[in-house]
Amino acid sequence: xxxxxxxxxxxxxxxxxxxxxxxxxxxxxxxxRFNLVRVTTDEGVQGVAAGVAFEQEREGLGSLLGPYLxxxxxxDIPTVRQRIREASFLGWRNYWLEAAFxxxxxxxxxxxVWALLGGKEGGRVNVxxxxxxxxxxxxxxxxxxxxxxxxxxxxxLRVHSFDPAEDVAQVEAVRRAVGDSVMLGVxxxxxxxxxxxxxxxxxxxERAVDFARACMDLGVAWIEEPLDMHxxxxxxxxxxxxDVPIAGGEMNGGWHEFKVMLEKGSYDIYQPDATMGGGIxxxxxxxxxxxxxxxxxxxxxxxxxxxxxxxxxxxAAGPRTHPIEYPFExxxxxxxxxxxxxxxxxxxxxxxxxxVPDAPGLGIEIDEARLARYGEKYFEITSRGLAVKTxxxxxxxxxxxxxxxxxx
Numbered sequence: 001x002x003x004x005x006x007x008x009x010x011x012x013x014x015x016x017x018x019x020x021x022x023x024x025x026x027x028x029x030x031x032x033r034f035n036l037v038r039v040t041t042d043e044g045v046q047g048v049a050a051g052v053a054f055e056q057e058r059e060g061l062g063s064l065l066g067p068y069l070x071x072x073x074x075x076d077i078p079t080v081r082q083r084i085r086e087a088s089f090l091g092w093r094n095y096w097l098e099a100a101f102x103x104x105x106x107x108x109x110x111x112x113v114w115a116l117l118g119g120k121e122g123g124r125v126n127v128x129x130x131x132x133x134x135x136x137x138x139x140x141x142x143x144x145x146x147x148x149x150x151x152x153x154x155x156x157l158r159v160h161s162f163d164p165a166e167d168v169a170q171v172e173a174v175r176r177a178v179g180d181s182v183m184l185g186v187x188x189x190x191x192x193x194x195x196x197x198x199x200x201x202x203x204x205x206e207r208a209v210d211f212a213r214a215c216m217d218l219g220v221a222w223i224e225e226p227l228d229m230h231x232x233x234x235x236x237x238x239x240x241x242x243d244v245p246i247a248g249g250e251m252n253g254g255w256h257e258f259k260v261m262l263e264k265g266s267y268d269i270y271q272p273d274a275t276m277g278g279g280i281x282x283x284x285x286x287x288x289x290x291x292x293x294x295x296x297x298x299x300x301x302x303x304x305x306x307x308x309x310x311x312x313x314x315x316a317a318g319p320r321t322h323p324i325e326y327p328f329e330x331x332x333x334x335x336x337x338x339x340x341x342x343x344x345x346x347x348x349x350x351x352x353x354x355x356v357p358d359a360p361g362l363g364i365e366i367d368e369a370r371l372a373r374y375g376e377k378y379f380e381i382t383s384r385g386l387a388v389k390t391x392x393x394x395x396x397x398x399x400x401x402x403x404x405x406x407x408x
Contacts, residue, residue: 001041001042001043001045001075002042002071002072002073002074002383003040003042003070003072003074004040004042004070004383005039005380005381005383006037006039006040006065006069006070006379006380006381007037007040007377007379008035008036008037008058008061008062008378008379009035009038009371009375009377009378010375010378011034011035011371011374011375012374013031013033013337013374014030014031014337015029015334015337016331016332017331017332018332019132019133019333020133020332021132021133022133022158022159022160022187022189023160023192024197025195025197025199026198027197029332032333032337032340033053033055034051034052034306034307035051035053035061035096036048036375037051037096037097039074039100039104041074045074045104045108046103046104047074047099047103047104047362048099048306048364048366049097049098049100049103049306049362050303050306051097051275051307052096052303056378058094062378062379062380062381063379063381066381068083068086069097070381070382070383071383074101074104074105075101075104075108075109077098080098080101081098081279081281084097084098084279093253093276095254095276095277095278095279096274096275096307097279098274098279098280098281099275099279099280099310102116102361102362103361103364106360106361106362109360112313112358112359112360112361112362112363113313113361113362114312114313114314114316115317117284117313117314118317119313119317122316122355122356122358123355123356124349124353124354124356125312125315125316125323125324125354125356126323126324126353127152127324127325127348127353128152128155128183128324128326129152130187130302130325130326130327131157131158131329132302132327133329134158134160134161134170137169137170137173137174138173140157140170140173141173141176144157144174144178145178148178148181150348151350151351151352152182152352153181153182153183153352154182154183154184154185154221155174155182155183155184156184156185156186157184157185157187158187158189159186159188160189160200160201161201164210167211168211168218171184171214171218171220175219180219183323184218184219184221185220185221185222185247186215186220186222186223186224187224188208188211188224189225190202190208190225190227191225191227191228191229191248191249191250191251192251193228205227205234208226208227208238208242209242211226212226212238212241212242212243212244212246213243215244216242216244220244222244222245222296223244223245225247225250226246226248229248229250229251229252230252230257232260232264232266233264235264235266236266239265239266239267239268245268245296246267246269247267247270247271247296247298248266248270248271249261249267249271249272249277249286249300250271250276250300250302251273251276251277252272253277254277254279254282255282255286257277258270258272258278258286258289262289262293262295268295268296269295269297269298270286270296270297271298271299271300272299272300273299273300273307274307274310274311274314275303275310276300280310280313283299283314284314287318290318296321296322297318297322298315298322298323299324299325301324301325301326304339304341305339305340305341305342305346306342306362308327308339308346309346309357309363310362312354312356312357313356313357313362316356323352324354326354341366341367341370342365342366343365343367344365
Protein backbone atom coordinates (compact mmCIF):
# COMPACT_ATOMS: atom_id res chain seq x y z
CA UNK A 1 0.00 0.00 0.00
CA UNK A 2 1.28 3.47 -0.89
CA UNK A 3 0.18 7.10 -0.58
CA UNK A 4 -1.29 7.98 -3.97
CA UNK A 5 -3.05 11.30 -3.43
CA UNK A 6 -2.77 14.28 -1.07
CA UNK A 7 -5.42 17.02 -0.89
CA UNK A 8 -5.20 20.21 1.17
CA UNK A 9 -8.08 22.53 2.02
CA UNK A 10 -8.43 25.92 3.65
CA UNK A 11 -11.49 25.74 5.91
CA UNK A 12 -13.25 28.84 7.29
CA UNK A 13 -16.42 28.28 9.34
CA UNK A 14 -18.18 31.49 10.44
CA UNK A 15 -18.85 31.84 14.16
CA UNK A 16 -22.43 32.75 15.16
CA UNK A 17 -21.06 35.67 17.23
CA UNK A 18 -17.59 37.21 17.56
CA UNK A 19 -15.34 35.37 20.01
CA UNK A 20 -12.70 37.28 22.00
CA UNK A 21 -9.93 34.84 22.97
CA UNK A 22 -8.23 35.66 26.25
CA UNK A 23 -4.87 34.76 24.70
CA UNK A 24 -5.12 37.53 22.06
CA UNK A 25 -6.51 40.54 23.97
CA UNK A 26 -8.72 42.78 21.87
CA UNK A 27 -8.97 40.42 18.89
CA UNK A 28 -12.50 39.64 17.63
CA UNK A 29 -12.38 36.16 16.10
CA UNK A 30 -15.25 35.69 13.66
CA UNK A 31 -14.17 32.51 11.84
CA UNK A 32 -12.92 29.07 12.84
CA ARG A 33 -10.00 28.59 10.45
CA PHE A 34 -7.95 25.46 9.90
CA ASN A 35 -6.22 23.38 7.25
CA LEU A 36 -7.59 19.96 6.36
CA VAL A 37 -5.50 17.23 4.79
CA ARG A 38 -6.96 14.17 3.11
CA VAL A 39 -4.51 11.39 2.27
CA THR A 40 -5.64 8.60 -0.07
CA THR A 41 -3.81 5.33 -0.69
CA ASP A 42 -3.59 3.33 -3.91
CA GLU A 43 -6.15 0.97 -2.33
CA GLY A 44 -8.64 3.76 -1.69
CA VAL A 45 -8.17 4.06 2.08
CA GLN A 46 -8.40 7.66 3.28
CA GLY A 47 -7.09 9.43 6.35
CA VAL A 48 -7.82 12.99 7.49
CA ALA A 49 -6.31 15.48 9.92
CA ALA A 50 -6.55 19.19 10.65
CA GLY A 51 -4.18 21.93 11.77
CA VAL A 52 -5.27 25.27 13.17
CA ALA A 53 -4.71 28.33 10.94
CA PHE A 54 -4.71 32.08 11.45
CA GLU A 55 -5.16 32.92 7.77
CA GLN A 56 -3.96 31.11 4.61
CA GLU A 57 -0.36 30.91 5.74
CA ARG A 58 0.16 27.32 4.50
CA GLU A 59 -0.54 28.21 0.87
CA GLY A 60 2.73 26.69 -0.35
CA LEU A 61 2.65 23.59 1.83
CA GLY A 62 1.46 21.16 -0.81
CA SER A 63 4.37 21.50 -3.22
CA LEU A 64 6.73 20.93 -0.29
CA LEU A 65 4.94 17.82 0.98
CA GLY A 66 4.40 15.97 -2.30
CA PRO A 67 7.95 14.65 -2.77
CA TYR A 68 8.17 13.68 0.93
CA LEU A 69 4.87 11.83 1.28
CA UNK A 70 3.70 10.53 -2.12
CA UNK A 71 4.66 6.87 -2.48
CA UNK A 72 5.19 6.26 1.25
CA UNK A 73 3.81 3.23 3.04
CA UNK A 74 1.10 5.05 5.05
CA UNK A 75 1.09 2.58 7.94
CA ASP A 76 4.86 2.90 8.47
CA ILE A 77 4.39 5.61 11.09
CA PRO A 78 8.11 5.98 12.04
CA THR A 79 9.02 6.75 8.42
CA VAL A 80 6.04 9.08 8.05
CA ARG A 81 7.17 10.96 11.16
CA GLN A 82 10.72 11.19 9.81
CA ARG A 83 9.50 12.61 6.49
CA ILE A 84 7.33 15.20 8.25
CA ARG A 85 10.34 16.11 10.39
CA GLU A 86 12.54 16.47 7.30
CA ALA A 87 9.95 18.75 5.71
CA SER A 88 10.09 20.95 8.83
CA PHE A 89 13.79 21.78 8.66
CA LEU A 90 13.12 25.09 6.88
CA GLY A 91 10.68 26.24 9.54
CA TRP A 92 7.34 24.49 8.89
CA ARG A 93 5.72 22.93 11.96
CA ASN A 94 3.31 20.38 10.52
CA TYR A 95 2.99 17.76 13.23
CA TRP A 96 -0.76 17.79 12.65
CA LEU A 97 -0.32 15.83 9.40
CA GLU A 98 0.73 12.68 11.27
CA ALA A 99 -2.80 11.99 12.50
CA ALA A 100 -4.02 11.28 8.94
CA PHE A 101 -1.64 8.33 8.73
CA UNK A 102 -2.78 6.96 12.09
CA UNK A 103 -6.30 7.25 10.69
CA UNK A 104 -5.31 5.08 7.73
CA UNK A 105 -3.42 2.61 9.92
CA UNK A 106 -6.46 2.17 12.18
CA UNK A 107 -8.75 1.61 9.21
CA UNK A 108 -6.38 -0.95 7.70
CA UNK A 109 -6.09 -2.86 10.99
CA UNK A 110 -9.75 -2.43 11.91
CA UNK A 111 -8.96 -0.70 15.22
CA UNK A 112 -9.57 2.78 16.66
CA VAL A 113 -6.39 4.78 17.15
CA TRP A 114 -6.68 4.65 20.94
CA ALA A 115 -6.42 0.85 20.67
CA LEU A 116 -3.35 1.13 18.42
CA LEU A 117 -1.80 3.22 21.21
CA GLY A 118 -2.42 0.51 23.80
CA GLY A 119 -5.78 1.61 25.19
CA LYS A 120 -8.00 -1.14 26.57
CA GLU A 121 -11.46 0.40 26.29
CA GLY A 122 -13.32 3.28 24.70
CA GLY A 123 -16.53 4.13 26.51
CA ARG A 124 -16.98 7.64 27.82
CA VAL A 125 -14.56 10.09 29.45
CA ASN A 126 -14.94 13.06 31.78
CA VAL A 127 -14.46 16.53 30.31
CA UNK A 128 -14.05 20.01 31.72
CA UNK A 129 -15.69 23.05 30.18
CA UNK A 130 -12.86 25.22 28.91
CA UNK A 131 -13.98 28.84 28.74
CA UNK A 132 -12.07 31.07 26.34
CA UNK A 133 -12.81 34.68 27.27
CA UNK A 134 -12.34 36.88 30.32
CA UNK A 135 -15.67 38.16 31.64
CA UNK A 136 -16.57 40.29 34.66
CA UNK A 137 -16.56 38.09 37.79
CA UNK A 138 -20.30 38.24 38.49
CA UNK A 139 -21.16 37.37 34.88
CA UNK A 140 -18.66 34.52 34.80
CA UNK A 141 -20.04 33.12 38.04
CA UNK A 142 -23.54 32.98 36.53
CA UNK A 143 -22.18 31.33 33.40
CA UNK A 144 -20.38 28.65 35.39
CA UNK A 145 -23.61 27.87 37.23
CA UNK A 146 -25.25 27.38 33.84
CA UNK A 147 -22.43 25.02 32.84
CA UNK A 148 -23.04 23.02 35.99
CA UNK A 149 -26.73 22.75 35.04
CA UNK A 150 -25.60 21.30 31.68
CA UNK A 151 -23.73 18.52 33.46
CA UNK A 152 -20.17 19.82 33.66
CA UNK A 153 -18.41 18.88 36.87
CA UNK A 154 -15.21 20.77 36.09
CA UNK A 155 -14.61 24.20 34.54
CA UNK A 156 -11.50 26.13 33.50
CA LEU A 157 -11.50 29.90 33.90
CA ARG A 158 -9.33 32.48 32.14
CA VAL A 159 -7.47 35.32 33.88
CA HIS A 160 -5.54 37.98 31.96
CA SER A 161 -5.54 41.24 33.91
CA PHE A 162 -2.69 43.64 34.56
CA ASP A 163 -3.97 43.85 38.14
CA PRO A 164 -3.28 40.62 40.08
CA ALA A 165 -6.17 41.39 42.43
CA GLU A 166 -8.63 41.28 39.51
CA ASP A 167 -7.41 37.80 38.57
CA VAL A 168 -7.98 36.56 42.11
CA ALA A 169 -11.39 38.24 42.23
CA GLN A 170 -12.41 36.28 39.14
CA VAL A 171 -11.71 32.97 40.88
CA GLU A 172 -13.22 34.11 44.18
CA ALA A 173 -16.52 35.07 42.55
CA VAL A 174 -16.89 31.72 40.81
CA ARG A 175 -15.90 29.67 43.85
CA ARG A 176 -18.35 31.60 45.99
CA ALA A 177 -21.13 30.90 43.49
CA VAL A 178 -20.54 27.18 42.94
CA GLY A 179 -19.30 26.16 46.38
CA ASP A 180 -17.07 23.11 46.65
CA SER A 181 -19.02 20.92 44.23
CA VAL A 182 -17.13 21.90 41.07
CA MET A 183 -13.50 21.31 40.10
CA LEU A 184 -11.99 24.63 39.00
CA GLY A 185 -8.88 25.20 36.92
CA VAL A 186 -7.40 28.54 35.87
CA UNK A 187 -5.52 29.37 32.67
CA UNK A 188 -3.27 32.44 32.74
CA UNK A 189 -2.30 32.12 29.05
CA UNK A 190 1.30 33.15 29.72
CA UNK A 191 2.88 30.29 27.81
CA UNK A 192 2.87 32.16 24.51
CA UNK A 193 1.99 35.77 25.22
CA UNK A 194 0.44 37.69 22.28
CA UNK A 195 0.13 41.49 22.25
CA UNK A 196 -0.92 41.85 18.60
CA UNK A 197 -3.94 44.10 19.21
CA UNK A 198 -3.98 45.13 22.87
CA UNK A 199 -1.15 44.85 25.34
CA UNK A 200 -1.04 41.71 27.47
CA UNK A 201 0.18 41.13 31.02
CA UNK A 202 3.56 39.46 31.48
CA UNK A 203 3.82 37.38 34.63
CA UNK A 204 6.96 37.00 36.70
CA UNK A 205 7.77 34.02 38.91
CA GLU A 206 6.83 36.15 41.93
CA ARG A 207 3.40 36.93 40.52
CA ALA A 208 2.82 33.28 39.65
CA VAL A 209 3.77 32.18 43.17
CA ASP A 210 1.43 34.76 44.72
CA PHE A 211 -1.43 33.68 42.45
CA ALA A 212 -0.83 30.02 43.30
CA ARG A 213 -1.10 30.80 47.01
CA ALA A 214 -4.40 32.58 46.46
CA CYS A 215 -5.66 29.67 44.34
CA MET A 216 -4.71 27.18 47.05
CA ASP A 217 -7.02 28.96 49.47
CA LEU A 218 -9.79 28.83 46.86
CA GLY A 219 -9.49 25.12 46.18
CA VAL A 220 -8.25 25.46 42.59
CA ALA A 221 -7.35 22.08 41.07
CA TRP A 222 -4.69 23.30 38.61
CA ILE A 223 -3.09 26.46 37.19
CA GLU A 224 -2.28 26.41 33.49
CA GLU A 225 0.48 28.22 31.57
CA PRO A 226 1.45 30.70 34.34
CA LEU A 227 4.87 31.44 32.79
CA ASP A 228 6.52 31.42 29.36
CA MET A 229 6.54 27.93 27.81
CA HIS A 230 10.35 27.92 27.61
CA UNK A 231 10.98 29.15 31.16
CA UNK A 232 11.75 25.58 32.22
CA UNK A 233 13.74 26.40 35.36
CA UNK A 234 11.31 29.03 36.63
CA UNK A 235 8.40 26.68 36.02
CA UNK A 236 10.17 23.98 38.03
CA UNK A 237 10.77 26.50 40.82
CA UNK A 238 7.07 27.39 40.74
CA UNK A 239 6.10 23.72 40.99
CA UNK A 240 8.25 23.39 44.10
CA UNK A 241 6.67 26.46 45.71
CA UNK A 242 3.05 25.84 44.71
CA ASP A 243 0.61 23.52 46.46
CA VAL A 244 -1.62 23.79 43.39
CA PRO A 245 -0.55 21.57 40.44
CA ILE A 246 1.02 23.52 37.57
CA ALA A 247 0.06 22.52 34.02
CA GLY A 248 1.18 23.41 30.51
CA GLY A 249 2.95 22.41 27.32
CA GLU A 250 0.29 23.00 24.66
CA MET A 251 2.60 24.79 22.22
CA ASN A 252 5.90 23.11 23.02
CA GLY A 253 7.48 21.61 19.95
CA GLY A 254 7.69 17.88 20.59
CA TRP A 255 9.50 15.26 22.64
CA HIS A 256 12.85 17.11 22.54
CA GLU A 257 11.28 19.92 24.58
CA PHE A 258 9.10 17.74 26.79
CA LYS A 259 12.10 15.58 27.68
CA VAL A 260 13.87 18.62 29.12
CA MET A 261 10.75 19.73 31.00
CA LEU A 262 10.24 16.26 32.45
CA GLU A 263 13.87 16.12 33.57
CA LYS A 264 13.65 19.53 35.23
CA GLY A 265 10.19 18.97 36.75
CA SER A 266 8.66 21.96 34.95
CA TYR A 267 5.05 20.79 35.32
CA ASP A 268 2.87 18.59 37.49
CA ILE A 269 0.39 18.08 34.62
CA TYR A 270 1.57 17.86 31.00
CA GLN A 271 -0.69 19.02 28.18
CA PRO A 272 0.82 18.26 24.76
CA ASP A 273 -1.43 18.85 21.77
CA ALA A 274 -1.03 16.11 19.14
CA THR A 275 -1.81 18.64 16.39
CA MET A 276 0.83 21.11 17.56
CA GLY A 277 3.64 19.50 19.56
CA GLY A 278 5.21 16.51 17.85
CA GLY A 279 2.16 14.67 16.56
CA ILE A 280 0.35 11.67 18.02
CA UNK A 281 3.64 9.79 18.45
CA UNK A 282 5.22 12.40 20.72
CA UNK A 283 1.98 13.11 22.60
CA UNK A 284 1.62 9.38 23.37
CA UNK A 285 5.24 9.25 24.51
CA UNK A 286 4.66 12.13 26.92
CA UNK A 287 1.48 10.45 28.18
CA UNK A 288 3.29 7.16 28.85
CA UNK A 289 6.17 8.91 30.60
CA UNK A 290 3.72 10.79 32.82
CA UNK A 291 2.00 7.52 33.70
CA UNK A 292 5.33 5.90 34.61
CA UNK A 293 6.38 8.85 36.80
CA UNK A 294 3.04 9.47 38.49
CA UNK A 295 2.55 12.84 36.78
CA UNK A 296 -0.67 14.23 35.38
CA UNK A 297 -1.52 14.19 31.68
CA UNK A 298 -4.41 15.76 29.81
CA UNK A 299 -4.07 17.24 26.31
CA UNK A 300 -4.75 20.71 25.05
CA UNK A 301 -7.64 20.51 22.55
CA UNK A 302 -8.60 24.10 21.72
CA UNK A 303 -8.26 23.95 17.92
CA UNK A 304 -11.30 22.49 16.13
CA UNK A 305 -13.51 19.40 16.25
CA UNK A 306 -10.99 17.23 14.41
CA UNK A 307 -8.22 18.35 16.74
CA UNK A 308 -10.36 17.47 19.75
CA UNK A 309 -11.00 13.95 18.43
CA UNK A 310 -7.32 13.39 17.56
CA UNK A 311 -6.27 14.30 21.11
CA UNK A 312 -9.17 12.33 22.56
CA UNK A 313 -7.67 9.13 21.12
CA UNK A 314 -4.33 9.74 22.86
CA UNK A 315 -6.11 10.63 26.09
CA ALA A 316 -8.32 7.53 25.91
CA ALA A 317 -5.22 5.33 25.70
CA GLY A 318 -3.94 6.76 28.99
CA PRO A 319 -4.92 6.67 32.66
CA ARG A 320 -7.76 9.25 32.32
CA THR A 321 -7.11 10.58 35.83
CA HIS A 322 -7.72 14.22 34.88
CA PRO A 323 -10.69 15.35 32.73
CA ILE A 324 -10.01 16.36 29.13
CA GLU A 325 -10.52 19.88 27.80
CA TYR A 326 -13.83 20.61 26.04
CA PRO A 327 -13.64 24.09 24.42
CA PHE A 328 -16.92 25.91 24.92
CA GLU A 329 -17.62 29.65 25.11
CA UNK A 330 -21.12 30.53 23.89
CA UNK A 331 -22.39 32.33 21.96
CA UNK A 332 -19.25 32.49 19.77
CA UNK A 333 -17.33 29.28 20.29
CA UNK A 334 -19.96 26.55 20.19
CA UNK A 335 -20.04 22.97 18.83
CA UNK A 336 -21.80 23.99 15.61
CA UNK A 337 -18.84 26.21 14.66
CA UNK A 338 -16.05 24.27 16.40
CA UNK A 339 -17.15 20.96 14.80
CA UNK A 340 -18.59 22.47 11.64
CA UNK A 341 -17.13 19.90 9.24
CA UNK A 342 -18.22 16.85 11.22
CA UNK A 343 -21.33 14.86 10.39
CA UNK A 344 -22.22 15.01 14.10
CA UNK A 345 -21.07 17.62 16.60
CA UNK A 346 -19.33 16.46 19.78
CA UNK A 347 -21.83 16.86 22.59
CA UNK A 348 -21.48 16.52 26.36
CA UNK A 349 -23.98 14.29 28.12
CA UNK A 350 -25.80 15.15 31.33
CA UNK A 351 -23.12 13.37 33.38
CA UNK A 352 -20.32 15.57 31.99
CA UNK A 353 -18.81 13.01 29.62
CA UNK A 354 -18.20 12.55 25.90
CA UNK A 355 -18.03 9.31 23.93
CA VAL A 356 -14.70 7.94 22.72
CA PRO A 357 -14.95 6.97 19.01
CA ASP A 358 -15.00 3.21 18.50
CA ALA A 359 -14.85 3.13 14.68
CA PRO A 360 -11.56 2.09 13.02
CA GLY A 361 -9.05 4.92 12.69
CA LEU A 362 -9.94 8.28 14.16
CA GLY A 363 -13.68 7.82 13.66
CA ILE A 364 -13.91 11.21 11.96
CA GLU A 365 -16.77 11.58 9.49
CA ILE A 366 -16.52 14.65 7.25
CA ASP A 367 -19.73 16.20 5.97
CA GLU A 368 -18.85 16.61 2.29
CA ALA A 369 -21.56 19.22 1.73
CA ARG A 370 -20.13 21.38 4.52
CA LEU A 371 -16.61 20.87 3.21
CA ALA A 372 -17.78 22.13 -0.18
CA ARG A 373 -19.42 25.11 1.53
CA TYR A 374 -16.70 26.11 3.99
CA GLY A 375 -13.59 24.61 2.41
CA GLU A 376 -11.41 25.63 -0.52
CA LYS A 377 -9.09 23.03 -1.99
CA TYR A 378 -5.78 24.76 -2.59
CA PHE A 379 -3.59 21.81 -3.47
CA GLU A 380 -3.87 18.30 -4.86
CA ILE A 381 -1.18 15.97 -6.08
CA THR A 382 -1.13 12.31 -7.12
CA SER A 383 1.65 9.83 -7.83
CA ARG A 384 1.21 10.49 -11.54
CA GLY A 385 1.12 14.24 -11.01
CA LEU A 386 4.35 14.15 -8.99
CA ALA A 387 6.04 12.13 -11.73
CA VAL A 388 5.00 14.65 -14.39
CA LYS A 389 6.16 17.56 -12.23
CA THR A 390 9.54 15.93 -11.62
CA UNK A 391 10.05 15.32 -15.35
CA UNK A 392 9.11 18.93 -16.09
CA UNK A 393 11.42 20.33 -13.38
CA UNK A 394 14.38 17.93 -13.57
CA UNK A 395 14.23 16.34 -16.99
CA UNK A 396 13.32 12.76 -17.97
CA UNK A 397 16.61 11.00 -17.21
CA UNK A 398 17.04 12.66 -13.82
CA UNK A 399 13.40 11.91 -12.97
CA UNK A 400 13.89 8.23 -13.83
CA UNK A 401 17.04 8.07 -11.73
CA UNK A 402 15.29 9.66 -8.75
CA UNK A 403 12.34 7.26 -9.09
CA UNK A 404 14.69 4.25 -9.01
CA UNK A 405 16.43 5.58 -5.90
CA UNK A 406 13.12 6.23 -4.15
CA UNK A 407 11.94 2.66 -4.85
CA UNK A 408 15.07 1.36 -3.14
